[in-house]
Amino acid sequence: MQIKDVLLAPGNGAFFYDDQAAIRGGAIQDGFTYVGASTTPGFKSIRVPASSLSIGLVLTDETVVWGDMMNVQYSGAGGRDPLFETAEIADLTSRVVAPRLFDVDASRFRDSCTRVFEPVEHLRLPLAVEYGVSQALLRAAAHLQRKTMAEIICEEFDLPLPTRRVPIYCQSGDAREINVDKMILRSVDVLPHGLINSRQKFGVGGHTFMEFVKWVAARTRQIGRAGYQPVLHFDVYGWIGQEIGLDPQPIADFICMVADTVPDFALNIESPADFGSTQAQIENFAKIVSILDNRGSRARIVVDERCNTLEDIRLFAEAKATHLIQIKTPDVGSIADTARAVLLCKANKVGAYVGGSCTETDLSAQASVHISVATQADMMLAKPGMGVDEAFSIVGNEQNRLLAILNRRRTQNENVG
Incomplete structure (x- = not known):
C-alpha cells in the first residue's frame, strides 16, 4: 500500500x-x-x-x-x-x-x-x-x-505521553580506566559495565574484580561533581559462578561482599553465573534474588544470558528470578517485542533495562531510545560501540530531542483542551 x-x-x-x-x-x-x-x-x-x-x-x-x-x-x-x-x-x-x-x-x-x-x-x-x-x-x-x-x-500500546528522562548506562570496553573517567566527567547515570569476561579480569577468588569495583567508587568521589552518585553496574559474564562454583548461596555471599566494599553506591551485578539452560538459570537466579532480598542488600542482579526472547523475559519476570532484565534488543527480535518486554517487566515489578549491543548502529540505537522513553524503561544502554563518547551522545541527544518534541506536544494538547 x-x-x-x-x-x-x-x-x-x-x-x-x-x-x-x-x-x-x-x-x-x-x-x-x-x-x-x-x-x-x-x-x-x-x-x-x-x-x-x-x-x-x-x-x-x-x-x-x-x-x-x-x-x-x-x-x-x-x-x-x-x-x-x-x-x-x-x-x-x-x-x-x-x-x-x-x-x-x-x-x-x-x-x-x-x-x-x-x-x-x-x-x-x-x-x-x-x-x-x-x-x-x-x-x-x-x-x-x-x-x-x-x-x-x-x-x-495505549500509553500516556512520557515525561520522565530514562537513565543512561555506559559500557567501558577494555579501556576501563580511561572510559570510566569519561563517564564520571559526563555524569553518566549508570556505569561502567567493565567487560569482566575472562579469568584474568576477574582474578583468583574475584580479587581483581573487587579491586576494580573499589577503584571505580573511589575515582567517582575523586573526580566526580559534588553530589554525583551513579549506580555501579558490572557485567561479570558468569565469572562468579565459574570461579567459586554454581551454588547460589556462595554466589550471593560474594555479591554481598562486593556490595559491602562500596556501601555508598547501589550495585548491579549482571550475569553472575551461567547455569547452562534457561530453566536452570531461572531456578538458581530466583534463589540468589531471595538471599539478597532477605539480607536487605543494596546489590541487585541482572539477567542477560539465557534470557533472550520475549518468552524468556516473561518466564524470568513472572518467576521474580532477577531484579533487572536486560532486554537485549537484537536478541528479542521485533522492536515491538522490546516494548512488550518493558511493559511485561513493569507488570511483574521487575526492573526493565533496554540494552542491546556494542555491535549496533546509530539507527538502531535511536529507535531503541524511542521505545525506552515511550515505555518509561528503568534504564537504557548508550550504544553503539565501546568508545563512550559517541554512544552517549547518540542516545543522550536523541532522548533530549525527543523529550523537547513531546513537551511541545503536551503543551499544545493542554492549550487545545
Missing part, C-alpha cells in the same frame, strides 16, 4: 563479533586481536568485524525510511542466534520479507510487524531480520502519521 520498493545496503556494526566460548576458554589477547582457534560455529577467528544490513522502505511519497539488522557481540552464545552473515540475510530478506512488505498498511506498526514476521515453514525469521525491519516499519508509521516513533508506540 504505502511501500513501493525495498532497498538493501550492507553496512558495519560499531564494534566486533566475538567468540565468547573461545574467550572463556582462555584465549589470550594480542593487542586488539585474540590468539588461538575459534570455538563457536560460524566464527573463522575469535574476533571479527561486526557487519550489518540496512533495509530501506521506499514510501509512495519517495521518502525512504531505514532500519538496521545485526546480531550481538557474543553471537551463538547463551542460546542466541548464530553469527550474522550479510549475504544470507540479504537473500532471505529479498525472497521472503520484501514481498510481504508490499501488502501491509505501513501506518499500522504492530499489525505490519505481525504480518511481515509470520513464520516460514514453521520457523521464526532470524531475530536480526525482525529487529531491522521493525525499526524501518516504526519509522514508516511515524512518517506517515507525522509523529515521533515514541508517539506511535504510546498510541499502539
Whole structure:
C-alpha cells in the first residue's frame, strides 16, 4: 500500500563479533586481536568485524525510511542466534520479507510487524531480520502519521505521553580506566559495565574484580561533581559462578561482599553465573534474588544470558528470578517485542533495562531510545560501540530531542483542551 520498493545496503556494526566460548576458554589477547582457534560455529577467528544490513522502505511519497539488522557481540552464545552473515540475510530478506512488505498498511506498526514476521515453514525469521525491519516499519508509521516513533508506540500500546528522562548506562570496553573517567566527567547515570569476561579480569577468588569495583567508587568521589552518585553496574559474564562454583548461596555471599566494599553506591551485578539452560538459570537466579532480598542488600542482579526472547523475559519476570532484565534488543527480535518486554517487566515489578549491543548502529540505537522513553524503561544502554563518547551522545541527544518534541506536544494538547 504505502511501500513501493525495498532497498538493501550492507553496512558495519560499531564494534566486533566475538567468540565468547573461545574467550572463556582462555584465549589470550594480542593487542586488539585474540590468539588461538575459534570455538563457536560460524566464527573463522575469535574476533571479527561486526557487519550489518540496512533495509530501506521506499514510501509512495519517495521518502525512504531505514532500519538496521545485526546480531550481538557474543553471537551463538547463551542460546542466541548464530553469527550474522550479510549475504544470507540479504537473500532471505529479498525472497521472503520484501514481498510481504508490499501488502501491509505501513501506518499500522504492530499489525505490519505481525504480518511481515509470520513464520516460514514453521520457523521464526532470524531475530536480526525482525529487529531491522521493525525499526524501518516504526519509522514508516511515524512518517506517515507525522509523529515521533515514541508517539506511535504510546498510541499502539495505549500509553500516556512520557515525561520522565530514562537513565543512561555506559559500557567501558577494555579501556576501563580511561572510559570510566569519561563517564564520571559526563555524569553518566549508570556505569561502567567493565567487560569482566575472562579469568584474568576477574582474578583468583574475584580479587581483581573487587579491586576494580573499589577503584571505580573511589575515582567517582575523586573526580566526580559534588553530589554525583551513579549506580555501579558490572557485567561479570558468569565469572562468579565459574570461579567459586554454581551454588547460589556462595554466589550471593560474594555479591554481598562486593556490595559491602562500596556501601555508598547501589550495585548491579549482571550475569553472575551461567547455569547452562534457561530453566536452570531461572531456578538458581530466583534463589540468589531471595538471599539478597532477605539480607536487605543494596546489590541487585541482572539477567542477560539465557534470557533472550520475549518468552524468556516473561518466564524470568513472572518467576521474580532477577531484579533487572536486560532486554537485549537484537536478541528479542521485533522492536515491538522490546516494548512488550518493558511493559511485561513493569507488570511483574521487575526492573526493565533496554540494552542491546556494542555491535549496533546509530539507527538502531535511536529507535531503541524511542521505545525506552515511550515505555518509561528503568534504564537504557548508550550504544553503539565501546568508545563512550559517541554512544552517549547518540542516545543522550536523541532522548533530549525527543523529550523537547513531546513537551511541545503536551503543551499544545493542554492549550487545545
